[in-house]
Amino acid sequence: MFPSGLFSVRTLxxxxxxxxxxxxxxxxxxLWTKPAYRMPxxxxxxxxxxxxxxxxxxxxxxxxxxxxxxxxxxxxxxxxDYGTAFAHYLLVLNLAPVFKDFARxxxxxxxxxxxxxxxxxxxxxxxxxxxxxxxxxxxxxEVILNSMGEHLxxxxxxxxxxxxxxxxxxxxxxxxxxxxxxxxxxxxLVERWHxxxxxxxxxxxxxxxxxxxxxxxxxxxxxxIGTGTGILGMCAKKAGAAEVYACELSKTxxxxxxxVVSANGMGGSIKILHMKSLEMExxxxxxxxxxxxxxxxxxxxxxxxxIIESLIHAWHxxxxxxKRGENEFGEQSATGRVIPAGATVFGxxxxxSEIRRHHRLCVTKVGGLSMAAAGELHSPVSCSSExxxxxxxxxxxxxxxxxxxYKPLTEPFTALNIDFxxxxxxxxxxxxxxxxxRLPVIQQGELDALAVWFQLHLDxxxxxxxxxxxxTCWEQAIYPFHSAKGFVLKPRxxxxxxxxxRDAYLRLCSVAVLRDGHKISLDKLMDSQYPVSNxxxxxxxxxxxxxxxTDQSQARDFCMLECSEMALLxxxxxxxxxxxALAKLISQLKVKCQNQERGSAFQSGPAVATRCASPxxxxxxxxxxxxxSLIAASQGHVKAFSSVEKKKQQEVLIRLARSNNVSEQHxxxxxxxxxxEQGMLQRPSREKLWSAIILDCVETCGLIRQxxxxxxxxxxxxxxxxxxxxxxxxxxxxxxxxxETLLLESAVQGQEPTLxxxxxxxxxxxxxxxxxxxxxxxxxxxxxxxxxxxxxxxLMDANANYINREVKVQATSTGRITAIPFWYHxxxxxxxxxxxxxxxxxxxxxAVVLQQPLEVRxxxxxxxxxxxxxxTISILAHIESTxxxxx
Numbered sequence: 023m024f025p026s027g028l029f030s031v032r033t034l035x036x037x038x039x040x041x042x043x044x045x046x047x048x049x050x051x052x053l054w055t056k057p058a059y060r061m062p063x064x065x066x067x068x069x070x071x072x073x074x075x076x077x078x079x080x081x082x083x084x085x086x087x088x089x090x091x092x093x094x095x096x097x098x099x100x101x102x103d104y105g106t107a108f109a110h111y112l113l114v115l116n117l118a119p120v121f122k123d124f125a126r127x128x129x130x131x132x133x134x135x136x137x138x139x140x141x142x143x144x145x146x147x148x149x150x151x152x153x154x155x156x157x158x159x160x161x162x163x164e165v166i167l168n169s170m171g172e173h174l175x176x177x178x179x180x181x182x183x184x185x186x187x188x189x190x191x192x193x194x195x196x197x198x199x200x201x202x203x204x205x206x207x208x209x210x211l212v213e214r215w216h217x218x219x220x221x222x223x224x225x226x227x228x229x230x231x232x233x234x235x236x237x238x239x240x241x242x243x244x245x246x247i248g249t250g251t252g253i254l255g256m257c258a259k260k261a262g263a264a265e266v267y268a269c270e271l272s273k274t275x276x277x278x279x280x281x282v283v284s285a286n287g288m289g290g291s292i293k294i295l296h297m298k299s300l301e302m303e304x305x306x307x308x309x310x311x312x313x314x315x316x317x318x319x320x321x322x323x324x325x326x327x328x329i330i331e332s333l334i335h336a337w338h339x340x341x342x343x344x345k346r347g348e349n350e351f352g353e354q355s356a357t358g359r360v361i362p363a364g365a366t367v368f369g370x371x372x373x374x375s376e377i378r379r380h381h382r383l384c385v386t387k388v389g390g391l392s393m394a395a396a397g398e399l400h401s402p403v404s405c406s407s408e409x410x411x412x413x414x415x416x417x418x419x420x421x422x423x424x425x426x427x428y429k430p431l432t433e434p435f436t437a438l439n440i441d442f443x444x445x446x447x448x449x450x451x452x453x454x455x456x457x458x459x460r461l462p463v464i465q466q467g468e469l470d471a472l473a474v475w476f477q478l479h480l481d482x483x484x485x486x487x488x489x490x491x492x493x494t495c496w497e498q499a500i501y502p503f504h505s506a507k508g509f510v511l512k513p514r515x516x517x518x519x520x521x522x523x524r525d526a527y528l529r530l531c532s533v534a535v536l537r538d539g540h541k542i543s544l545d546k547l548m549d550s551q552y553p554v555s556n557x558x559x560x561x562x563x564x565x566x567x568x569x570x571x572t573d574q575s576q577a578r579d580f581c582m583l584e585c586s587e588m589a590l591l592x593x594x595x596x597x598x599x600x601x602x603a604l605a606k607l608i609s610q611l612k613v614k615c616q617n618q619e620r621g622s623a624f625q626s627g628p629a630v631a632t633r634c635a636s637p638x639x640x641x642x643x644x645x646x647x648x649x650x651s652l653i654a655a656s657q658g659h660v661k662a663f664s665s666v667e668k669k670k671q672q673e674v675l676i677r678l679a680r681s682n683n684v685s686e687q688h689x690x691x692x693x694x695x696x697x698x699e700q701g702m703l704q705r706p707s708r709e710k711l712w713s714a715i716i717l718d719c720v721e722t723c724g725l726i727r728q729x730x731x732x733x734x735x736x737x738x739x740x741x742x743x744x745x746x747x748x749x750x751x752x753x754x755x756x757x758x759x760x761x762e763t764l765l766l767e768s769a770v771q772g773q774e775p776t777l778x779x780x781x782x783x784x785x786x787x788x789x790x791x792x793x794x795x796x797x798x799x800x801x802x803x804x805x806x807x808x809x810x811x812x813x814x815x816x817l818m819d820a821n822a823n824y825i826n827r828e829v830k831v832q833a834t835s836t837g838r839i840t841a842i843p844f845w846y847h848x849x850x851x852x853x854x855x856x857x858x859x860x861x862x863x864x865x866x867x868x869a870v871v872l873q874q875p876l877e878v879r880x881x882x883x884x885x886x887x888x889x890x891x892x893x894t895i896s897i898l899a900h901i902e903s904t905x906x907x908x909x
Contacts, residue, residue: 088118092125099128104136108152115159122159129156130165137173149173164193168200175203180210181273202894205790211274212788214767216250218495220785221766225486225495226777230257232361232480233316237261241314241359245269245340247299247332248319252279255292256779258316267308269295282784300335311342316361322418322488323499323528324365324440324476330448330526333360337445344443360442362478367438368489369474369530371517373467374428376861377419379592380585381471381502389597389653395681396674397579400504401588415527417585418497421473421490423800425861431469431511432461437521437530456522460536463515468508469544472519472530474499501530509544511535579677581670586722587647589864596856596864600748601653603850604640604714607746608657611638611713614744637661637688638713641740645718645727647671652679654714655688663692711740716748717817720846720858723794724868726752726815726893734817747817749848754813754895755859756844758884759869760837761803764793768871791870791896798843798859798867806839806878807831812888813895829886830902839876839884842897843869870897 091110098107111129115122133156140149153170160166171186184207190200219225233254237244242264246255249268259266266288270276276296283292295307304311315336319327337344341358378384381401386393404413421428437459441447475488475498488496503509511517516536522529535542583591590596640662642651651664652675666672672691679689715737721727737747765771769789770782810831816822833839845859845867858865876899878884883902888895 084117088114088121091117092121095128095132099132102135104132104139107132108136112155112159119159126160126163129159130163133166134169137169141173146177162193164190164197164200167193168197168203171200171203171207175207180207183207184211184274198891198894202892205792205894208788208790209794211272212278212785214793215495216785217769217789218767220251220253220770220776220781222495226253228480228484228486229254229316229318229361230261230777232484233257233314234261235481235483236314236359236361237263243267243310243312244314244316245299245308245312245336247315247317247336248327249279249294250275250318251781251785252283252292252294253776253779253781254316254318255279255294256283256286256288257777258314259288259292260778263314265312266292267295267312268292269297269299269302271296271298278784282779282781285784286779299332299340302340304340308340311340311358313342313356313358314361315341315358318362320365320476320478321499322497323416323474324367325523325526325528326416328526329442330451333442334445334448336360337448344445362480363443363482364439364441364479365476366436366479367440367474367476367528368434369437369472369519370434371431371461371463371469371511371519371532372421372428372471372473373431374421374424374470375426376424377428377500377502378468378470378508380589382504382508382588383506384592385594388591388594388649389601389656391649391653391656391678391682393678395677397581397677398506399581399583399588399591399674401502401585402582403500403502403585404504413582415529416474416499416501419473419500420497423797425797425799428473429465429467431463431465431467432517433464435459435461435519437474437519438523438528451523452526454523456520459519459521461517461519463511463513463517466510466512468510469503469517469532470508471503472501472532474501474528474530499528501532503532503544505544509535512537579673581674583647583671586864589722591647591649593862593864595862597649597653599850599854599856600650600716603748603854604654605657606851606854607714608638608660611744612659639663639711640714640716641692641712642716643718643733644716647674648716648718649675649678650716651675652682652684652689654716655679656682656684660713661688661690663690665693666691667693711742713742713745714748715740715745719749719752719817719848720865722865724796724845724858724866725792725794726846726890726895728893730893731815731817731823735820738818738820746851749850750816750818750852751849752815752817753811753847753849754815754844754888755809755847756812756842756870756886756897757805757809758807758831758833758839758878758899759801759803759805759841759843760875761801761840761869763802764841764869764871765875768793791873792868792894793841793871794866794868796843796867796869798845798869799861801843803841803843804835804837806833806835806837807884808834812844812886812897813890815890825890827888829888831884831886833878833880833882833884836879837877839872839878839899841869841871842886842899843867844895868895870895872899876901 091114095107095110095114098104098110111125111132115125115129133152136152137149140146140152150170150173153166153173156166157163157170167186167190171183171190174180174186175183184204187200187204187207190197191204194200233244234257237258238261242262244255244258244263244266246252246258246266246268249255249270252268255266255268268279270279273296276294279294280289283289283294293308295302297307302308315333317329317332319329319332321327337358341360343357344359345357381403383393383396383399401417402413403417404415440451473490475490475496478486478488480486486494488494488498490498514537517532518534518536518541520531520533532544534544638660640651640654640660642648642654642662643665644650645665647666647668648664651662651666654660655662664672664675666675675689676686678684679686717730717733717737719727719730734747741747769786770776776782810829812829813827814822845857845865847855847857849855857863859867876884878901884899885902887898889897
């Protein structure tokens, strides 16, 4: 049970979830309870000489209904009966629109509180019905529009959410909430690779050349599948195709493509359909079969965007039959073909500590806790050849940008060849037998993953490579190797890899190693926790062979954690710093309690003794899986409450508690009590609740968590005297840099049209000023200044905070300021801090990209206007002609 007191579990949920729309409650409407008013337009003079209508008489019953409903709405708000209050407001505002301006704020507040309740009850359709009713009354209210968009975005309706955010910005361009939300949804709807791809002139020209060649050889009817901005379809039309069709599933990209095509004078000659190609039919959607399909519906793993299924459907329903015999481009349009014509997939085994720490446990102790009893922990990315809906077959990384780099353990090998112009080969892909490939190991290293890339054959002459050494917009597919203690490959070993395409996903799995004539199964070594290496080769081999005899009948304790959670678990500095800071706090509170006990021995001895005998209560509201509550409980004389919600993850914490001699009575999962009617925070007889509250302050992507300061404000109200919020302070640091890479990933660059098409003004509407998930240590950039403190957020002292700050930075090099990367020092107390910048950190970094790069000379001063609104940092920069004293 919880410690007893005044605060319900709902208070904790507010700490653990985004706070929603705190609004001032305007209840002083007593002056309006019996208003004397006229209905709108009842006294307006009639025009054009019409006979004046008889003036409508006042309706006492109607006025009384409005008055009583207004009073009822006020009373219901006071009683927190938001649903009934909302119904009363709807009645009042529909009967008497004259009250709209007066009641707007109270109506918004009522709507937002009622929506929270409906959301918590899962009554989603009714929630949206309420918003539609509200928007009928206030169709141009930017606050309601923005709130509607927030609900849609959280529920996965990103296209629709973008529409509401965009309309809110049209109503009020300086509305920061709507602007930040629009930036957030823009990252989902128009992913950053669109910009990088459109800036990849080599890629664009090769596609254009292949399409032009095909059209000139007779492909007069073209279908662009997954058109995006419409660029490939426009290439076909520009090359002379008689008919061009295109389809796009994303509503946002469909609308963008329509704008782009129309702006380039092709609106009447390219038909764009908002649908999946799999749903297209002849003649319903296009009048006849086409002679050419162009597409780039491929991801880093080649098949992840469904190109196989799309092309099989296209060959059967949308394309003319393929040319018989060799699949070469002919001179006639009576046969169908596809661009790209095919692909070759390559791979190699790599050692990479950055990949390792995101996919499996690499440490034996975390925050003083032994992890031996944790069981098998790894990420949801599995390279197993067996399909599993809970797993992803691969993740993606740009190998050239990984902190710490990577080491190739094998030469690159060919994993697969595929001909997109051979429908039988496409249909047989999923049923292909598993291919076994033996790879000679070229240097010693720990096996962490198989890295995969491909060469896309557009036609006989043009191809694109996504290899790690290429200057390309593509990332590589990563198939991690999962093992509790890893496995070291050595020269003369042979790594056995299985390649399959079950469920139309390319799957690569490291299954075994041939060493000195013996086959070592990696699957069995994973089960048996095979050690990394053994100084005695004979003993190592014997140990490996013994593992083959191990009884695997016992069920393994398995738990899946997100990649970011695995990296957090492997961040030893963070956990050790927290352990030290919490131990200091508990020690201070114990001393304080003992002093109070000695000072009050003759006045209230029993009460003070009872207070000192009760444990210190620690609340952890971290996102996802967190060991911090267990680390707190291990301090002794502490009862910790964890926000871990998933059953499997709770079981991991319970196993670790037992193995580390932490009583299960000292660890509780408070979210398990949210459904209990008496789920009150049962507190001891103290003035405040918690000795420490742990907040999750920085997202893995590099941004401050949303509503952090509101959560900190609530947390301060729940602390006992002398208690602390962890962390107590966050200091933001930044640096001036010149980075062409950030520019290429933020917007279509340059004044020249892309392949002659005007695309930039349309897609650049989705440019966002803050880039996330950066690895600053490997970002291609020039440092133009030293690092500087940009901003301070004090979670313990609200009076120490501010909204705006001006910072002066002196340029150390001449160059063009294009961006300001930033990171954080998280202060657990005044002396102990951890940085989000560094190879051991589980956080990435973010950067503000300037809309207009700024030329600067070494020695010049740059004044930065830094603003923090909610959780979003914005920075404006200008050159100072004369150095001035900082304010």
